[in-house]
Amino acid sequence: MQTELLSTIQSPADLRKIPIPELPKLATEIRHAICEQVKQSGGHLAPNLGVVELMIALHYVFDFSNDRLLFDVGHQCYPHKLLTGRQHLLNNLRKRGGMSGFPSPDESPYDLFSVGHAGTAISTAVGMARGDTLQGEAYHPETNRDGRRVVAFVGDASIVNGVAMEGLNNAGTLKRQMLIVLNDNGMSIANPQGAIADYFDRLRVGSTYRSMKSSMKKMMRGFPGGSMLEDMSHRMTEMLKDAIFEDSWFEHFGILSVGPIDGHDLTSLIEMLIEVRDVDRPLLLHANTVKGKGFEYTEKNATAFHSSKPFEVNKDKVQVQPSERSFTTAFSDALIDIMKQDDKVVAATSAMPDGTGIDRVIEQFPSRVWDTGICESHALDMLAGMAKTGCKPFFAVYSTFFQRAFDQAFQEVALQGLPVRLCLDRAGVVGGDGAVHHGFCDIALLRVLPDSVLLAAIDERTLQHGMKFMHSFDSAISAIRYPRDVVTDRFPNSPPFELGKAHQLLSTNQPKLAILGYGTTAIDAIDAASRIDSNSIDVYDARFAKPVDGDLIESLLGASIPIITVEDHSVIGGFGSAVIEEAVKRKLDTTLITTLGLPDYWIGHGSRKEQLEEAGIDATSIANVAERILNTQQSESPVVITS
Numbered sequence: 001m002q003t004e005l006l007s008t009i010q011s012p013a014d015l016r017k018i019p020i021p022e023l024p025k026l027a028t029e030i031r032h033a034i035c036e037q038v039k040q041s042g043g044h045l046a047p048n049l050g051v052v053e054l055m056i057a058l059h060y061v062f063d064f065s066n067d068r069l070l071f072d073v074g075h076q077c078y079p080h081k082l083l084t085g086r087q088h089l090l091n092n093l094r095k096r097g098g099m100s101g102f103p104s105p106d107e108s109p110y111d112l113f114s115v116g117h118a119g120t121a122i123s124t125a126v127g128m129a130r131g132d133t134l135q136g137e138a139y140h141p142e143t144n145r146d147g148r149r150v151v152a153f154v155g156d157a158s159i160v161n162g163v164a165m166e167g168l169n170n171a172g173t174l175k176r177q178m179l180i181v182l183n184d185n186g187m188s189i190a191n192p193q194g195a196i197a198d199y200f201d202r203l204r205v206g207s208t209y210r211s212m213k214s215s216m217k218k219m220m221r222g223f224p225g226g227s228m229l230e231d232m233s234h235r236m237t238e239m240l241k242d243a244i245f246e247d248s249w250f251e252h253f254g255i256l257s258v259g260p261i262d263g264h265d266l267t268s269l270i271e272m273l274i275e276v277r278d279v280d281r282p283l284l285l286h287a288n289t290v291k292g293k294g295f296e297y298t299e300k301n302a303t304a305f306h307s308s309k310p311f312e313v314n315k316d317k318v319q320v321q322p323s324e325r326s327f328t329t330a331f332s333d334a335l336i337d338i339m340k341q342d343d344k345v346v347a348a349t350s351a352m353p354d355g356t357g358i359d360r361v362i363e364q365f366p367s368r369v370w371d372t373g374i375c376e377s378h379a380l381d382m383l384a385g386m387a388k389t390g391c392k393p394f395f396a397v398y399s400t401f402f403q404r405a406f407d408q409a410f411q412e413v414a415l416q417g418l419p420v421r422l423c424l425d426r427a428g429v430v431g432g433d434g435a436v437h438h439g440f441c442d443i444a445l446l447r448v449l450p451d452s453v454l455l456a457a458i459d460e461r462t463l464q465h466g467m468k469f470m471h472s473f474d475s476a477i478s479a480i481r482y483p484r485d486v487v488t489d490r491f492p493n494s495p496p497f498e499l500g501k502a503h504q505l506l507s508t509n510q511p512k513l514a515i516l517g518y519g520t521t522a523i524d525a526i527d528a529a530s531r532i533d534s535n536s537i538d539v540y541d542a543r544f545a546k547p548v549d550g551d552l553i554e555s556l557l558g559a560s561i562p563i564i565t566v567e568d569h570s571v572i573g574g575f576g577s578a579v580i581e582e583a584v585k586r587k588l589d590t591t592l593i594t595t596l597g598l599p600d601y602w603i604g605h606g607s608r609k610e611q612l613e614e615a616g617i618d619a620t621s622i623a624n625v626a627e628r629i630l631n632t633q634q635s636e637s638p639v640v641i642t643s
Contacts, residue, residue, distance in 0.1 A: 005029055011085050012059040023060070023266045027052045031294040033090065034078050041093045042309045042321075042432065043101055044075035046292035046302040047156055050185050050263075054287060055079035057269035058151065058181070061277055064110055067139075067149040068132070070125040072164070073156040074102035074115030074436065075307070076183070084110040094432030096606035102436050116436025117404065118351075118374045119161030122180060125152035126171050129178050139177050141278055149277065155183030156291075157351065161374045171282045172254025179276060180255070180284040183263065185291035185302075250284050259286030264293060303354060327482040328425055330460045332357030334467040335394060335423075339365050345471065346386055347394040350376045356396035356425050376401050380408040380420065387418040392471065398426040399439025399481060406445050414449040414477045421470040422446075427456075427481035427519070428568030429598070429612060434605030440598050442481060443545050444573025451476035453499065454545040456519035460487045461494045462541065469497035483520055483568060485608060490523060491541075500547035506539035512633060513626055514556050514563050518542040518575040521566040521596075521617055528622035537626060545575040550582045557588040562629050564594045566617055571597035594625060 005022065006029040009015050018026060030052050038045045056079070058069070064084075071077055081099060082090065086108060092098020103111035113124060129150045132138040139147035158164060159182060171178060250257040256279065261272055269287070276283050291306075292298030297318045298305045310321040339345045339361065351374040353359035362369045372379040376397060383393035397405075402424055413420045427439040446452050453473060457463035457480060466480045494503065502516065506526055515525040515537060522541045529537040542549065542565075556563055565576035576595030583590045598615050612618040616625075 006033060006082065006087065009083060009087075012064065012083055015056070015059055015083055020060075020267060020270060023053075023056055027056060027266065028294070030056075030079050030082055033082065033087075035295060035298075037090050037093050038308055039311055039313075041095065042307075043093055044078070044306065045308045046298050046305040047073070047076045047185075048078040049295065049298055050289045050291040050293045050302075051076045051153075051155065051183055052079045052293070053264045053266050053269060054153075054181065054183060054289065055083060057266060057273055058153070059083050060270055061273040062149060062151060064151075066146075068112060068125065068128045068151065069110070070112060070121040070128065070150070070152045071103050071115045072121030072152065072154040073118045073158045076153070076155055077101075077103050077111075077115075080110070081108070084108055094434075094605050096604070096610060098605075100434055100605050101432060102434065114436055116433065117401065118156070118158035119163035119167075121152040121154050121158075122164055122167030122171055125150050125178060125180070126167055126174065129174055129176060133176055139278070141280055149177050149179070151179045151181060153181045153183065155185065158374050162377055168250070168253045168255065174282050175280075177278065177280055178282040179279075180282070182259075182284055182286045183289055184260065184286060185289045254282065256281065256283040257286060258283060260288045261286070263287030263289035306354070324486040325460075327457070327460075327463065327485060327487045328355070328357040330463050330487045331396070331423060331425070331467070331482065332360045334464045335361055335396075336364055337464075338467060338471050339368065342392065342471065343368075344390065345392045345394065346370075346383070347396060348372055348379045348383055349396045350374060350379045350401065352396075352398060352401070355398065356423070358396045376405040377408050380405040381412050383420050384408065384412040384416065384418050387413075387420050388416070392419070392421070392474075394421045394423055394470075396423045396425065398437065399424040399428075399442045400426060400430075400437045402439075402442060403445065409446065409477060410449060414452060417451070417476055419474045420477055421473075422477070422479035423467075424479055424481040426484045428483045429603060429608055429615065430484050431608040431611065432605050435602040438598075438603065439481070440570045441573070442479065443567070443569050443575060443578075446477070446479055447546050447573065447578060449477060452546055453478040455480040455497065455543060456545065457482045458517070458520050458522045458541050459491055459494075460489045461492055462497075462543070463487070465494060465496045466543075469499075473499075481519060483608075485520065488523075494541075497543060500544050500549055502540040502542045502544070502549040502552050504538065504540050506534065506537065508535050508538055510536075511538040511561055512536040513629055514538045514540065514561050515622065515626065516540045516542045516552075516563060516565045516575075516579065518545055518565070518567040518569070521568055521622075524612075524617065524619040525564075525566055525622055527619035528626055531619070531623045532627050532630065536630065542575060545578055548575070548578045548582050550586060553579060553582050554586050554588060557583060557592055560589075560592065562592045562594070562633070564596060564622070564625060564629070566622055567597045568612070568615075568617060569597055570600070571595050572600060594629065596622065596625065 005026040031049055034048055086099055089099035094101045103115045105111050132148045137148050139149045290299055291302040312319045346368045347361055348370045349356045349358040350372050353371045383395055386393050424442050430437045446454055455466045457466050470478045506529055517525040525539045529539055565579050567575040574597050576597055580590050580593055596617050603611050603614055
């Protein structure tokens with residue numbers, strides 16, 4: 001398909017030159033461009049296909065070079081990026097130097113925040129609305145018509161997030177324009193009510209309705225019993241409103257609500273946005289959309305195409321690029337095995353059943369597994385409550401999303417001594433999703449909790465052993481981390497986990513160096529050792545970041561054997577820090593310890609392989625560090641002079 005209209009758009013100003021009747025053609029071109037690229041690179045397909053008309057309409061009515069556009073669930077930003085001068089980046093979507101899959105201020109001034117977590121748009125929009133007002137830059141219908149308007153774009157069920165509720169509660173206190181666009185692509189908040197709802201909304205928002213309502217109140221006060229009639233009128237109005245608006249509860253936040261309207265009818269969307277653009281109080285526009293709109297296979301299976309791998313379409317048959325067995329799948333199988341053996345085991349996830357592998361567990365144990373929606377804090381508190389009753393809960397969550405529930409991990413789990421088990425998927429660098437999704441600080445967060453136990457898996461067998469260890473560990477909070485990567489069965493004879501004990505993977509008679517790898521970096525450490533001198537380097541699967549293997553550390557440093565620690569986590573507060581702290585506690589020489597991990601800066605999107613290389617924790621980088629240490633040792637060896 002030729003992109004005759006799309007290719008003419010270098011900025012939203014070009015979009016506004018296109019006549020409205022031609023915009024549906026542009027929408028088709030945008031969908032085609034996105035789909036063709038995701039076929040090759042993978043990416044968030046269905047969410048972006050569903051918001052094309054909304055993005056076109058918003059950029060047609062608002063000028064976001066001046067106005068503010070805040071995204072929630074940032075994976076719905078592809079059409080926005082194509083309309084704001086980034087078409088040239090699409091060919092390298094989610095790759096180094098290409099288009100990020102999430103809003104990114106580094107890419108464009110049209111992106112105000114790097115956004116990868118849900119629930120944040122309303123609160124940040126309230127903040128910008130207040131800030132612009134204080135700076136004298138806010139839109140005002142009388143005193144500053146060229147001022148900045150604020151729009152929060154919310155979708156993919158993130159409105160149910162606790163932070164979104166907090167934002168709504170504060171948005172209602174604003175005394176100025178603020179628009180919240182609710183992209184409802186299948187949530188349970190409300191159902192469309194057709195033409196009556198559309199008419200009623202337009203009437204309520206319009207100045208005619210407001211003046212008519214005021215006049216009716218004044219007129220009723222003139223009749224005998226007028227106050228009673230006024231009250232009756234108000235009650236009837238509220239009853240009618242509740243009968244037509246299933247989402248009228250937004251008004252209890254002090255926010256006008258308009259809709260539902262058809263989120264794919266460009267003409268109506270533009271007309272409605274023009275009508276509500278200048279309303280001088282917070283207003284929510286509820287738009288119904290179809291997730292995956294535009295292609296039969298994405299509309300029918302929007303979940304599978306939410307974040308898709310590369311795929312091909314041949315004669316209406318979709319063939320997704322086959323993938324090797326993943327840690328996520330291995331986790332799912334391990335949890336199923338445990339749940340078969342113990343009916344006290346329960347599990348939950350927060351809106352990520354597919355991503356965490358919990359979907360397969362739900363199929364087998366529908367009464368013992370829950371998807372709470374985008375509510376990580378609630379999920380962890382719920383599981384704490386279940387643990388208190390004697391259940392054995394497992395929480396499957398991305399490392400990056402667990403951060404949102406740290407307070408609950410502290411207050412309701414760790415402080416109570418409850419054995420809730422965290423299964424941290426996507427730990428470490430995550431590839432194409434980039435910095436917004438890196439699981440870089442879970443060790444640092446959890447290590448501060450007294451009695452917490454932290455594990456990592458290096459392959460399928462160690463993942464199974466780690467899960468079994470946590471199942472039987474009933475003393476405190478525990479967590480196991482594993483990456484978004486292919487899982488191997490490289491060490492089928494690995495022994496079960498023993499609390500605080502590392503497992504030796506590579507042994508030499510007289511080691512000159514020891515590498516302690518936490519998680520899959522232990523495999524890279526073996527590969528690094530084999531490139532240098534496998535007869536001089538011992539390699540260990542550390543297994544635990546808390547408690548670390550203090551006896552092993554003491555035996556190595558006591559023999560003056562240098563240690564390299566390697567982890568796919570920030571070097572600040574991570575496994576290496578724990579090793580140094582243990583050495584200090586035992587009064588050992590910490591100058592013999594070298595820590596490798598994620599650096600103290602943000603690593604951008606690209607392949608996971610590229611990110612590990614940039615961090616210096618791939619096999620080549622580990623080998624270079626090990627070789628430098630061995631060479632230093634050799635040069636510092638005493639010179640023996642013979643006669």
